Amino acid sequence: MTSKYIKISNPTPHVLLLELNRQPVNAFNTEFWKEYGRTFDALSTHPDDIRAVVLSSAFPKVFSAGIDFQGLINLGSSNTIDPARRALLIRNDILDIQHAVSAPERCPIPVIAAAHGLVIGLGIDIISACDVRYTASDAKFSIKEVDMGLAADAGTLAYLQKITGNKSLVYELAYTARMFSSDEAEKLGLVSRVVQGGRDAVVAAALQLAKDIASKSPVAVSGTKRLLLHARDHSVADNLEYTATWNSAALQAMDLQQSVKAGMAKSKESPKFLPLRPKL
Secondary structure, three states: OOOOOEEEEEEEOOEEEEEEOOOOOOEEOHHHHHHHHHHHHHHOOOOOOOOEEEEEEOOOOEEEOEEOHHHOOOOOOOOOOOHHHHHHHHHHHHHHHHHHHOHHHHOOOOEEEEEOOEEEOHHHHHHHOOOEEEEEOOOEEEOHHHHHOOOOOOOHHHHHHHHOOOHHHHHHHHHHOOOEEHHHHHHHOOOOEEEOOOHHHHHHHHHHHHHHHHOOOHHHHHHHHHHHHHHHHOOHHHHHHHHHHHHHHHOOOHHHHHHHHHHHOOOOOOOOOOOOOOOO
8 A cells, every 4th residue: 555645554464554644744635635535445445454553643743733724715715606506515525524534434444543742623533533542641632623713524523422421521622622631632531541652652552452453353353343333323222233133144254263262272372363355
């Protein structure tokens, strides 16, 4: 895989590290967010045996400064198109951005965000769509959109109330755009772990988690992700029925037998599972 604005590496077997890499502060223009979405969507059919992904930034002091202001200057300012048609065009642009930012959720592989430095505006949209979120202690966050004259529209407002039960704090941060620390992000429930240090420390911790996940059955992990996402958006009864249907196929994988045998043998080594998509 190659990308203009995303550094892609394979630091350990079955683990991919994606580093946002648009100078100087990872501000997202149209080309960048389209490439971001395509990169994650490509993982759904990529032939390599990738089982976990870590998302970070190539720049130690900033994860993302959010949207590129240059792309907003002329948005909605055209006088040559009537308001109804202009609204339709703008709506389509917003939907395209939302689709790109939510790509980690569509990806069948677990995605771990390793946040650090400044995480502003769209940066919060991006990490909110990831499965697991770690942060370095040096990180500073802001739901910045109200300071730019708009409501956050790429995922933050939709995801945060699903992620956390502290709605009062969500509303406060969204209404004021004030900066908040890594400790407050953990209190909010936006992140599950604060790693002391900066970029290198949080990326190392995220890679260790990814390595652990990658050692598990890819059928079990991918299925777990799908079932967790379904449970979020459906009733308990609906999810239980969906799970029964899903596992009626998944339980026929060789992974179950391998795991049971390894457990009975009290083996310290994980079984060697086949790729999720073996080459035919």
